[in-house]
Amino acid sequence: MSSPALLEIRDVNFAYDSRPILKGINMTFPKGKLIAIMGLSGCGKTTILRHIGGVLKPTRGYVKMDGQIIHELDQDNLYQMRRKMGMLFQFGALFTDMTVYDNVAFQMREHTDLPEEIIRDLVMMKLHAVGLYGTQNLMPAELSGGMARRVALARTVALDPMLIMYDEPFAGLDPISLTVVGELIRRLNDALGATSIVVTHDVQESLKIVDYVYFVSDGAIIAEGTADEIRASGEAFVKQFVHGEMDGPIPFHYPAGDYNKDLGVRA
Amino acid sequence: MSILDNLRGIGARVVNAVWRIGYASRFFLMTLLYSGMSFRRFRLTVREIFFSGVMSLIIILVAGMFVGMVLGLQGYETLKRYGSESALGSLVALSLVRELGPVLAALLFASRAGSAMTAEIGLMKATEQIAAMELMAVNPIARVVAPRFWAGVISMPLLAAMFSAMGVFGGYVVGVVLIGVDEGSFWSQMQGAVDFQHDVLNGVIKSLVFGVAVTVISLFEGYDSPPTAEGVSGATTRTVVQSSLAILMLDFILTAFMFRGD
Amino acid sequence: MERTTLDLWVGMFVVAGLGALVLLAFKVGNLSTYNVSDTYQLQAYFTNIGGLKPQASIKSAGVLVGRVTGVTLDTERYEAKVTMSIDSRYKFPKDTFANILTSGLLGEQYIGLVPGGDSEVLKGSDVVKQTQSAIVLEDMIGKFLYSKAESGNAK
Numbered sequence: 001m002s003s004p005a006l007l008e009i010r011d012v013n014f015a016y017d018s019r020p021i022l023k024g025i026n027m028t029f030p031k032g033k034l035i036a037i038m039g040l041s042g043c044g045k046t047t048i049l050r051h052i053g054g055v056l057k058p059t060r061g062y063v064k065m066d067g068q069i070i071h072e073l074d075q076d077n078l079y080q081m082r083r084k085m086g087m088l089f090q091f092g093a094l095f096t097d098m099t100v101y102d103n104v105a106f107q108m109r110e111h112t113d114l115p116e117e118i119i120r121d122l123v124m125m126k127l128h129a130v131g132l133y134g135t136q137n138l139m140p141a142e143l144s145g146g147m148a149r150r151v152a153l154a155r156t157v158a159l160d161p162m163l164i165m166y167d168e169p170f171a172g173l174d175p176i177s178l179t180v181v182g183e184l185i186r187r188l189n190d191a192l193g194a195t196s197i198v199v200t201h202d203v204q205e206s207l208k209i210v211d212y213v214y215f216v217s218d219g220a221i222i223a224e225g226t227a228d229e230i231r232a233s234g235e236a237f238v239k240q241f242v243h244g245e246m247d248g249p250i251p252f253h254y255p256a257g258d259y260n261k262d263l264g265v266r267a
Numbered sequence: 268m269s270i271l272d273n274l275r276g277i278g279a280r281v282v283n284a285v286w287r288i289g290y291a292s293r294f295f296l297m298t299l300l301y302s303g304m305s306f307r308r309f310r311l312t313v314r315e316i317f318f319s320g321v322m323s324l325i326i327i328l329v330a331g332m333f334v335g336m337v338l339g340l341q342g343y344e345t346l347k348r349y350g351s352e353s354a355l356g357s358l359v360a361l362s363l364v365r366e367l368g369p370v371l372a373a374l375l376f377a378s379r380a381g382s383a384m385t386a387e388i389g390l391m392k393a394t395e396q397i398a399a400m401e402l403m404a405v406n407p408i409a410r411v412v413a414p415r416f417w418a419g420v421i422s423m424p425l426l427a428a429m430f431s432a433m434g435v436f437g438g439y440v441v442g443v444v445l446i447g448v449d450e451g452s453f454w455s456q457m458q459g460a461v462d463f464q465h466d467v468l469n470g471v472i473k474s475l476v477f478g479v480a481v482t483v484i485s486l487f488e489g490y491d492s493p494p495t496a497e498g499v500s501g502a503t504t505r506t507v508v509q510s511s512l513a514i515l516m517l518d519f520i521l522t523a524f525m526f527r528g529d
Numbered sequence: 530m531e532r533t534t535l536d537l538w539v540g541m542f543v544v545a546g547l548g549a550l551v552l553l554a555f556k557v558g559n560l561s562t563y564n565v566s567d568t569y570q571l572q573a574y575f576t577n578i579g580g581l582k583p584q585a586s587i588k589s590a591g592v593l594v595g596r597v598t599g600v601t602l603d604t605e606r607y608e609a610k611v612t613m614s615i616d617s618r619y620k621f622p623k624d625t626f627a628n629i630l631t632s633g634l635l636g637e638q639y640i641g642l643v644p645g646g647d648s649e650v651l652k653g654s655d656v657v658k659q660t661q662s663a664i665v666l667e668d669m670i671g672k673f674l675y676s677k678a679e680s681g682n683a684k
Contacts, residue, residue, distance in 0.1 A: 053402050055398075055401070079404040082402055082403065083403075085402065087399065089395045089398065089399050090395065091394065091395070093394055093398070093399040095391075095396055095400075096390070096394070096396070097387075106405075107403050110403070110405045110410070111404065111405075313536060313539050314535060316539045316542065316543075317535050317539050320539070320542050320546075321538045321539060321542045324542065360557045364557065364558070421543075422542075424550075425542065425543065425545075425546025425549070425550075426546065428546055428547075428549035428550040428553055429545060429546055431557075432552050432553055432557075433549075435553075435557055454556070458556075458557070458558065458559050459637075461557050461559060462584055463554050463558040463560040464584075466558065467550075467553050467557070467558045470553075
């Protein structure tokens with residue numbers, strides 16, 4: 001972790017009304033690295049991404065990207081900052097009323113004055129990079145789940161962002177697509193020299209590709225380390241999570257009163 | 268205790284309703300504020316005119332034709348009692364141009380195009396397309412909402428005019444061609460009774476106001492819908508109900524101002 | 530859909546919509562009889578205007594020459610003051626008569642101008658001195674019954 005940090009999260013606290021979601025999160029994302037944020041559903045992973053994107057403002061602490069504190073930017077500067085980011089949404093979030101071509105070309109058309117021939121070349125390059133050259137005239141509804149995810153990936157990296165965020169990139173994919181998408185995430189990160197954040201609960205697939213892992217539970221970081229450190233970790237929660245054990249620190253039973261008492265059985 | 272609870276319930280509903288109205292007004296202002304792109308890149312608006320205007324054409328034309336034919340038939344039966352069948356033209360044209368054209372066209376537009384807008388935007392939200400656009404540094408109000416708004420505002424008066432014209436034709440077919448009212452007096456009485464400024468222009472103003480109301484309600488409901496399947500379907504229903512009520516209430520207010528006393 | 534087909538449809542839609550508006554204006558409405566030429570204003574006082582409304586037509590010898598632009602009550606004379614906008618192509622003598630007439634038995638009311646023989650003509654914001662108020666049907670029926678009764682008594 002010696003390379004300079006592109007993105008820093010320092011002591012970020014966040015609460016909806018009075019319900020705390022994030023409790024003092026500290027993270028560092030060095031340039032060129034691929035970092036995973038893991039945890040159970042609802043632990044606050046997506047909330048972290050929303051802070052980075054500037055959609056939410058922290059109640060305390062800050063997120064600093066490329067030397068600027070995100071939540072202090074005004075609308076124009078925030079939009080300027082977002083152009084340096086790319087985000088892949090859980091199910092791709094492709095624009096359903098546009099062709100694959102128009103989806104990938106979307107940001108180029110919105111943000112640049114490039115002539116159509118250059119846009120065309122760029123779109124073909126991006127589609128080729130995700131192995132979907134030839135699908136440009138299809139509509140998103142005509143793609144399989146894995147293909148849609150790859151098109152969304154091509155759209156995400158359309159403007160060569162410095163920071164790429166992935167929100168559950170592996171959700172609902174078949175094993176082959178899973179490997180393909182995982183491999184693409186690693187390859188695109190290295191090819192673009194970007195920094196990538198993968199938010200996921202798919203441990204096995206992501207441990208294969210990432211450099212560093214943060215474990216989040218209930219709004220706080222409970223473990224961090226490289227992939228190998230995580231695999232070897234003795235921490236009870238991490239062990240349960242990595243190996244997918246049924247009972248552990250995360251109990252099988254919903255916390256409730258005594259079941260036996262409820263039935264009137266004397267234990 | 269239960270009275271207090273009921274009072275609290277009423278209070279919560281009122282607060283919620285006021286909050287929603289405020290939120291919708293803010294949404295409307297934002298739409299106007301970010302309308303620049305709808306005209307700078309007019310192609311975006313043209314595309315939406317196709318989906319809201321052109322796609323509503325068939326239902327508007329057919330409905331207009333039948334409404335005009337019914338007016339011709341009923342009007343003739345009533346006017347015959349007073350021996351003034353020749354006033355059929357003015358009856359048909361006045362009812363269409365002043366009221367039925369703008370109101371019925373707007374009601375049909377709300378259920379045909381308005382509900383489609385709500386469903387489309389609601390689905391874009393449910394599938395995170397709106398969020399994705401925002402994170403791509405593209406303002407979804409400017410890129411998605413405003414072009415649809417202007418398309419609706421442009422389409423509505425045109426559709427209402429086509430509805431009225433088609434209705435007059437329907438009245439002509441029934442009155443003159445089928446029943447045999449004198450063609451000359453049909454048209455001349457009509458021209459004598461329908462004033463361009465007072466009737467035709469006011470009808471256009473009405474349909475413009477309805478166009479604004481229907482599209483704002485449709486877009487707001489879509490933009491504000493919970494991102495689930497039930498959320499979107501509920502929002503679509505609310506669009507049709509609220510648009511219809513808004514059209515009829517606004518129609519009363521506008522009519523009271525336009526045709527009061529003189 | 531192909532861009533050009535979409536444009537074509539939208540183009541046809543807009544043209545058809547504007548066409549319908551033009552049709553409503555000229556064929557259904559009275560825009561064709563609106564005179565765009567200059568007008569001048571005349572005033573006339575009536576003791577009773579009946580159902581005369583703004584935008585009512587003003588005719589002379591059956592030809593449309595202008596429109597009523599305003600109806601107000603003059604509180605000094607307690608008479609109705611009617612403002613008329615007359616096409617400046619038509620000039621009327623000073624002693625023109627303004628009558629409120631009804632088209633048909635129950636039709637709309639309009640103002641009929643009957644020219645006199647004066648050599649001077651009315652100019653803008655002049656007042657038409659000689660007027661005849663609207664014939665109110667109830668009054669007429671009342672008078673008729675009254676005269677019937679009178680003649681009945683006389684016998």
